[in-house]
Amino acid sequence: MVPVLSNDLLLSAAHQFDTPLYVYDESCIKHQFELLQKTFYRNNASIFYACKALTNVNILRIIQKLGGGIDCVSINEVKLALMAGFGAEKIIFTPNSVGLDEYIEAVEYKININIDNLSLLEAFGNHFGSSYPVIVRLNPHIMAGGNLKISTGHVDSKFGISIEQIDDIKNIVLKTGVDIKGLHIHTGSEIKDIEVYIKGLELVLDICKNFSNLTIIDLGGGFKVPYKIDEQGTDMITLGVKVAEALAKYEALSKRSFNLWFEPGKFLVSQCGYFLVKANILKHSPSRSFVGVNSGFNHLIRPMFYDAYHQITNISHPEGSLNTYNVVGNICETDTFAWDRELNEVRPNDILLFSNAGAYGFEMSSRFNSRARPAEVLVSNGDLKLIRKRETFDDLLQNVVL
Ligand SMILES: *Cc1c(COP(=O)(O)O)cnc(C)c1O
Numbered sequence: 001m002v003p004v005l006s007n008d009l010l011l012s013a014a015h016q017f018d019t020p021l022y023v024y025d026e027s028c029i030k031h032q033f034e035l036l037q038k039t040f041y042r043n044n045a046s047i048f049y050a051c052k053a054l055t056n057v058n059i060l061r062i063i064q065k066l067g068g069g070i071d072c073v074s075i076n077e078v079k080l081a082l083m084a085g086f087g088a089e090k091i092i093f094t095p096n097s098v099g100l101d102e103y104i105e106a107v108e109y110k111i112n113i114n115i116d117n118l119s120l121l122e123a124f125g126n127h128f129g130s131s132y133p134v135i136v137r138l139n140p141h142i143m144a145g146g147n148l149k150i151s152t153g154h155v156d157s158k159f160g161i162s163i164e165q166i167d168d169i170k171n172i173v174l175k176t177g178v179d180i181k182g183l184h185i186h187t188g189s190e191i192k193d194i195e196v197y198i199k200g201l202e203l204v205l206d207i208c209k210n211f212s213n214l215t216i217i218d219l220g221g222g223f224k225v226p227y228k229i230d231e232q233g234t235d236m237i238t239l240g241v242k243v244a245e246a247l248a249k250y251e252a253l254s255k256r257s258f259n260l261w262f263e264p265g266k267f268l269v270s271q272c273g274y275f276l277v278k279a280n281i282l283k284h285s286p287s288r289s290f291v292g293v294n295s296g297f298n299h300l301i302r303p304m305f306y307d308a309y310h311q312i313t314n315i316s317h318p319e320g321s322l323n324t325y326n327v328v329g330n331i332c333e334t335d336t337f338a339w340d341r342e343l344n345e346v347r348p349n350d351i352l353l354f355s356n357a358g359a360y361g362f363e364m365s366s367r368f369n370s371r372a373r374p375a376e377v378l379v380s381n382g383d384l385k386l387i388r389k390r391e392t393f394d395d396l397l398q399n400v401v402l
Contacts, residue, residue: 029269039236048069057083058385059378060081089110114184140187181216182218276354278352279346293329296369
């Protein structure tokens with residue numbers, strides 16, 4: 001079971017640090033990391049945390065101390081990773097739609113580089129020749145993921161080099177001498193179906209024959225965590241077994257062996273994060289009841305952006321009778337966290353808890369409506385530690401030329 005923080009502790013965090021507030025649980029992140037190591041122990045797989053899910057350096061340090069690697073999609077994420085103490089060999093740079101200049105900077109940091117389009121592979125090869133081996137991101141033409149916005153491996157996705165363009169990759173290798181040390185796919189987020197991973201792995205293995213210097217197969221991230229109470233996440237035990245079987249079968253036939261890499265984001269931090277808000281107003285219109293809270297999609301965009309479901313609990317009034325509410329934010333636009341949601345009776349100033357808010361929560365927050373971003377708190381060994389201060393009005397003016 002994933003460890004959970006008690007409502008008492010979360011309430012005291014809300015009182016001590018005020019709301020809206022993100023709270024993360026270190027022991028939960030460790031639990032998830034160790035679960036992944038166990039899942040893929042047969043292959044001794046390397047886990048690279050896809051840090052765009054949650055980049056606070058204090059969180060990165062937890063993963064670093066556990067021995068994990070890190071997957072970065074921008075040079076600034078790389079800088080955060082270096083700041084958190086990751087060695088260059090533990091960092092993968094997996095951007096898309098960036099220019100050669102960003103890759104040149106990445107080479108200066110000596111980190112692993114993942115290239116996801118032909119023209120850049122060629123430009124990179126022309127610039128570096130065989131001196132800097134790279135990983136290539138393939139588009140496996142597999143439709144998978146929680147919804148289209150987070151599906152990244154289908155035929156119309158902007159990500160990766162199509163598996164039908166392997167000959168083009170080989171031509172670039174011939175022409176420029178660029179050395180390909182690994183193949184990568186990341187098919188999407190919230191992938192429950194294990195067959196998607198196995199099919200992806202088999203596709204990649206089939207392509208291996210085209211490249212003789214390969215040492216790495218990187219299957220990306222995307223493991224699903226349950227958001228609703230009765231929902232199932234990816235069956236990790238079965239996944240671990242099936243991946244090991246497929247790889248062993250190939251390795252026996254081909255007499256080659258590979259290092260297996262994964263890049264989970266959500267799986268490592270989502271269930272380890274909580275978002276706390278305060279009920280400001282109750283409005284009972286003829287058709288429904290609204291709870292208006294002191295936050296909005298500027299702080300947690302997943303419900304509005306992905307139609308995501310977050311469990312919400314009234315931790316101030318757990319014994320209150322059940323009523324149905326629309327939980328809405330304070331942004332001047334349709335801003336709904338939940339429709340027709342049963343909650344224990346909500347009174348003004350009650351603290352509402354959003355679960356599963358560790359991934360793509362704070363990280364996707366903005367200052368829309370000139371509202372400052374929330375604070376972040378880390379719970380470790382029972383202690384509450386502020387790891388990001390709440391923004392102030394002065395922060396909003398920071399780069400404005402007055
Ligand atoms: C976002 C991303 C991930 C992580 O996806 P999750 O669904 O959070 O596990 C992994 N690899 C790459 C390249 C990504 O862009």
